[in-house]
Amino acid sequence: MPRPAKFLKLFLLCALAVLPACAMPRPHLRGNPREQIMELERQWRQAQLTGDVQGMEKLLSDNFIGITVAGKVVTKVQQLDRMRQRQLVITRFEASDMKVKVIGGGKVAVVNALAQVEGQSDARKVDGSFRYTRIYQRLPSGTWKITNFEATRVSKNDVPGDLPKP
16 A cells, blocks of 8 residues: 555544544533523523422532532532432522623623522521522533532512612
8 A cells, every 4th residue: 555545544544533522512502601691590490490400410510619598518419419319499499680790701600699589408498588699610612510609598678689780
């Protein structure tokens, strides 16, 4: 076999080996980063209300840290276990006064909102108004993942709109 034919065979073999990785679809959201985060907030709400552990697993980063309404710190594994074991059950979640800030050259998004929540967390009734902060990180693949979450109960005197508009 002449030398150019060997090179062509080797080139084609390498191209075929790499082709499946290039052809794999990437999870991609449409719109600008703010619209993408709003869609992920919708997906998070749906996963929370339906107890969709697999959906939630896709949203949370592997290094996720959350702070529950009771002040308990949880990892991704612990958060998913809480959902699986029905230690966290949300039956109503209505968000308002939502603000999304995209920072760090579009690599980080911070969501602040007011939520009316009903449900149960660690055998305690959870009903009321909560302010929450959720932080998303954009991975090199373009996928957004939730890295941090914290919720704080607010009194009726602080509802709604006690934060300045951006």
